[in-house]
Amino acid sequence: MDPLHLRGQRHCPENARPRPRPSAAEVTDVAGRVRVGRPLTPGAVADRYDAVVVGSGAGGLTTAVCLARQGRRVAVFEQHYTAGGYTHAYRRRDWEWDVGIHYVGQLAPREPVRMLSDYLTGGTLRWAPVGDPCDEYRLAGEVHRGPVGFAAHRAELAARFPAERPGIDALFALVARCRAVLPALALGRLSGPVARRLARLLRAAAVPPEAMRPAREVVRRLIGDERLRQAVLTRSALLLADSTANLPFFLLAVMFEHFRTGAWYPVGGSAAIARAMLDPVRAAGGEVFVRAPVARIELDGTRAAGVLLADGTRVRAPVVVSAAGAHHTYRTLLPGAGTGRPHPAVDRLDGMRRGFPFVVLFVGLDGDPAEIGLPRHNLMVTDGDCDAFFDGTGGPVSGCFLSFSCAKDPTWTERSPGRSTGEILAYVRPELFAPFRGSRPRHRDPAYLELKAELTAHLLGVLHRELPGTRGRVAHHELGTPLTAEHFTGWPGGSLYGLAKDVTAFGDGRHPGRADWLRPRTAVDGLYLSGQDCLAGGFLGAATGGLLAAHEALDRGGRARLWAGLLRHGIRPQRDAPPAPGP
Numbered sequence: 364m365d366p367l368h369l370r371g372q373r374h375c376p377e378n379a380r381p382r383p384r385p386s387a388a389e390v391t392d393v394a395g396r397v398r399v400g401r402p403l404t405p406g407a408v409a410d411r412y413d414a415v416v417v418g419s420g421a422g423g424l425t426t427a428v429c430l431a432r433q434g435r436r437v438a439v440f441e442q443h444y445t446a447g448g449y450t451h452a453y454r455r456r457d458w459e460w461d462v463g464i465h466y467v468g469q470l471a472p473r474e475p476v477r478m479l480s481d482y483l484t485g486g487t488l489r490w491a492p493v494g495d496p497c498d499e500y501r502l503a504g505e506v507h508r509g510p511v512g513f514a515a516h517r518a519e520l521a522a523r524f525p526a527e528r529p530g531i532d533a534l535f536a537l538v539a540r541c542r543a544v545l546p547a548l549a550l551g552r553l554s555g556p557v558a559r560r561l562a563r564l565l566r567a568a569a570v571p572p573e574a575m576r577p578a579r580e581v582v583r584r585l586i587g588d589e590r591l592r593q594a595v596l597t598r599s600a601l602l603l604a605d606s607t608a609n610l611p612f613f614l615l616a617v618m619f620e621h622f623r624t625g626a627w628y629p630v631g632g633s634a635a636i637a638r639a640m641l642d643p644v645r646a647a648g649g650e651v652f653v654r655a656p657v658a659r660i661e662l663d664g665t666r667a668a669g670v671l672l673a674d675g676t677r678v679r680a681p682v683v684v685s686a687a688g689a690h691h692t693y694r695t696l697l698p699g700a701g702t703g704r705p706h707p708a709v710d711r712l713d714g715m716r717r718g719f720p721f722v723v724l725f726v727g728l729d730g731d732p733a734e735i736g737l738p739r740h741n742l743m744v745t746d747g748d749c750d751a752f753f754d755g756t757g758g759p760v761s762g763c764f765l766s767f768s769c770a771k772d773p774t775w776t777e778r779s780p781g782r783s784t785g786e787i788l789a790y791v792r793p794e795l796f797a798p799f800r801g802s803r804p805r806h807r808d809p810a811y812l813e814l815k816a817e818l819t820a821h822l823l824g825v826l827h828r829e830l831p832g833t834r835g836r837v838a839h840h841e842l843g844t845p846l847t848a849e850h851f852t853g854w855p856g857g858s859l860y861g862l863a864k865d866v867t868a869f870g871d872g873r874h875p876g877r878a879d880w881l882r883p884r885t886a887v888d889g890l891y892l893s894g895q896d897c898l899a900g901g902f903l904g905a906a907t908g909g910l911l912a913a914h915e916a917l918d919r920g921g922r923a924r925l926w927a928g929l930l931r932h933g934i935r936p937q938r939d940a941p942p943a944p945g946p
């Protein structure tokens with residue numbers, strides 16, 4: 364291995380080229396970082412808003428825009444230097460990486476994410492198709508290219524496993540029958556007798572019993588060949604960060620449906636998502652403040668009445684939305700936390716599984732994506748068993764997910780000529796980083812740095828093996844660890860999606876779900892929960908959580924206008940941006 368890699372963040376002299384200047388159109392601060400939002404300064408904040416939102420991820424911004432579009436003046440407070448949460452991008456020198464968006468599905472005309480994106484941004488957020496396929500699986504050397512479209516995907520699998528055709532047909536039929544499960548669960552998280560009754564009806568009519576059973580169990584019943592099972596299960600394990608023995612089948616079906624018509628990438632990089640949501644908030648007199656950590660949610664008796672910022676500023680609002688995750692909300696933001704009397708919800712949260720922690724190697728390469736041969740689609744690489752790591756029977760590191768946003772974004776080469784970036788993600792056993800928890804950045808134990816170096820070497824090895832064109836091109840790399848994620852998100856152990864989205868969370872069809880109580884309308888009057896902990900992870904899950912929170916916070920007229928506005932965008936969808944040129 365290149366010893367320079369061990370030291371990290373070095374420019375390889377043999378690859379050195381004159382450094383291109385960042386384009387003037389990019390939004391960067393004086394330190395050259397991608398920054399979205401207005402830094403908190405004295406006097407910038409009004410003392411009263413119609414609503415305040417804690418956290419500016421996909422969930423928080425969705426709620427903020429939905430409320431702003433109904434005329435509410437909303438202040439969003441984000442602790443980080445930039446808005447976006449896991450949709451933010453960061454830059455080192457001439458490279459830019461996405462921290463948590465590699466692709467998003469259901470953006471074809473009239474599909475739910477397209478409707479939501481157009482509604483939220485008025486169509487200013489543009490998406491470029493990733494192409495066909497959007498994922499490639501390399502499973503112990505066996506390559507599968509999951510083509511776009513159920514018919515093509517089914518035909519590809521049946522051609523490779525002709526003896527399994529009946530099982531493949533049954534699998535796709537069951538996936539299609541699970542289409543209404545997520546909407547039924549979303550409805551079930553809303554308050555009010557009508558929503559509850561509708562959810563019960565929908566659940567009874569449109570949720571097959573297999574939907575709530577573990578994905579592996581259901582797939583095993585349908586398919587005999589283990590290699591085919593892996594081709595079907597791997598995406599769920601690697602994208603949902605859990606063993607398919609824990610994940611409910613309906614989430615596997617959601618993944619299939621999510622990418623049925625392909626995948627898309629935000630034009631201009633993932634920071635474009637938050638950037639496109641600023642204007643609607645501002646148009647209604649609100650603002651998205653960054654470097655603005657919220658210390659506490661303020662109560663007036665038993666009602667949420669505003670927030671106290673870490674700098675001591677008090678902001679009053681009759682509606683408080685926490686999009687900072689359930690853990691943060693109940694453990695640190697609600698009064699009582701820190702006084703020795705934790706909120707009762709903390710016990711419930713402690714009883715729920717957390718998602719697995721992960722590492723990401725952010726790689727900067729010299730050369731254009733096409734020149735290096737970087738694919739637009741993602742690669743998923745395993746040793747042929749996607750679950751062994753999560754089940755605790757494999758090694759300390761899972762299979763890998765490789766993504767090259769530079770190849771997906773049609774504006775990349777103009778923004779960063781002669782440069783490419785990649786992200787290589789893998790999950791790690793929680794005990795690997797546990798000894799170093801509580802240490803501060805830049806004061807870490809040498810053993811932590813050694814562990815990072817080992818993992819870096821492993822991930823670079825995977826990159827070079829799977830994409831030989833990257834050899835000798837890596838000019839910069841740095842590894843984000845679970846401690847980095849914990850530092851930025853506050854999630855204990857740095858898990859990927861906060862709470863695990865497993866069969867115990869949703870209920871296995873026989874027992875109620877442990878996450879059923881995590882609803883957008885909380886037990887505290889005027890306090891709403893938004894984001895991925897309301898229902899499901901991913902951009903779609905977090906934004907759905909944001910939409911549900913806005914629905915709950917609005918009066919009847921506001922709700923009607925919200926849904927009518929969304930549906931209008933279903934009738935008149937925006938068009939895609941052209942795809943990035945292929946390698």
Ligand SMILES: Cc1cc2nc3c(=O)[nH]c(=O)nc-3n(C[C@H](O)[C@H](O)[C@H](O)COP(=O)(O)OP(=O)(O)OC[C@H]3O[C@@H](n4cnc5c(N)ncnc54)[C@H](O)[C@@H]3O)c2cc1C
Pocket residue numbers: 417418419420421422423440441442443447448449450462463464465466467655656657658686687688691723788851852853859860893894895896900901902903904905
């Ligand atoms: C490595 C990785 C890759 C991913 N890839 C994809 C993908 O390709 N496609 C996809 O759809 N999804 C992907 N996801 C998932 C997706 O990014 C998340 O599920 C989603 O963005 C979560 O949104 P959220 O709003 O719920 O939470 P977050 O994005 O975590 O936002 C919460 C925000 O709250 C802020 N906050 C916390 N405490 C406070 C406080 N006290 N005061 C002020 N602010 C606070 C945080 O700083 C943060 O900005 C990925 C995630 C990761 C980690």
